[in-house]
Amino acid sequence: MGTSFVSIGERGFWMRDSVLELWLRLLALHVQDPVESGTVATKIRDQWLLASRGFFNGCVPDGLEEAVSTAEGASLVRAAIQSLLQALEAAPTYLSKDVFNLMGFSEGTFTRDIETRRLVEVGQAFLDLLDGKITAGPGDTTFMPGSR
Numbered sequence: 001m002g003t004s005f006v007s008i009g010e011r012g013f014w015m016r017d018s019v020l021e022l023w024l025r026l027l028a029l030h031v032q033d034p035v036e037s038g039t040v041a042t043k044i045r046d047q048w049l050l051a052s053r054g055f056f057n058g059c060v061p062d063g064l065e066e067a068v069s070t071a072e073g074a075s076l077v078r079a080a081i082q083s084l085l086q087a088l089e090a091a092p093t094y095l096s097k098d099v100f101n102l103m104g105f106s107e108g109t110f111t112r113d114i115e116t117r118r119l120v121e122v123g124q125a126f127l128d129l130l131d132g133k134i135t136a137g138p139g140d141t142t143f144m145p146g147s148r
Contacts, residue, residue, distance in 0.1 A: 002058035005138050006129065008065045013125055013134060019146035020060050022114065023122045025052035025103055030083040032076060040072050044080075054105045068130060078130060085123040091116045118146040 002017040015023075028048035034041040047063040068074040097110035125145035128134045136143065 002060075003144070004056070004058060004060040004062070006062050006064060006126075007138070008068065008129055010137050011132075011135055012129060012138070013136060014138075014141050014144050015122070016144065016147055017057060017060050018108070019118065019122060020062065021052040021054055021105065022100065023119060023126075023146070024048040024060070024062060025105070026119070027080050027084055028052065030080040030087070032079060040070065041076050043067075044073060044076055052105070054108060064126075064129075074130070078127070081123050081126050081130075085120060088116050088120050088123070093117075095119075118148070121148070122146040 003014045004017055004020055005014050006012050006020065025048070028045045031045040031048070032041050034045075036042075044063070044067045047061070047067070051061045051063065064077070066073075067077050093116055094113040095116055097113050100110040100114070122145045125134065125143075134143075
């Protein structure tokens with residue numbers, strides 16, 4: 001099981017690939033639906049769908065830094081995170097592995113249900129990174145959201 005560094009510049013945190021891929025797949029579903037192809041929203045969503053496929057062991061291309069490089073992108077990313085967190089707050093304590101196995105991940109299968117709180121922790125870490133609250137670099141593995 002690989003890990004990837006989610007970052008903006010040199011700041012970020014490490015995550016287990018499986019949790020990151022699940023988060024990105026769900027997050028892509030919460031990007032504001034674009035009316036036209038080729039929009040910032042389409043590019044962000046497509047990047048997250050690609051990154052969540054399960055092909056990138058140890059180097060999941062989350063594209064976060066590029067996604068938030070414009071005001072429009074930063075707003076879309078933040079809105080998607082808030083939307084997903086709101087949905088997770090209303091979700092049951094555990095999310096079914098059987099549903100995740102229907103979501104088109106190319107590699108592996110989920111063998112256990114996922115605690116909702118793990119994904120909430122990931123969402124908060126993404127927001128903290130966007131807000132500059134996370135200052136750790138790639139040499140720091142003390143915080144891995146969604147792994148506790």
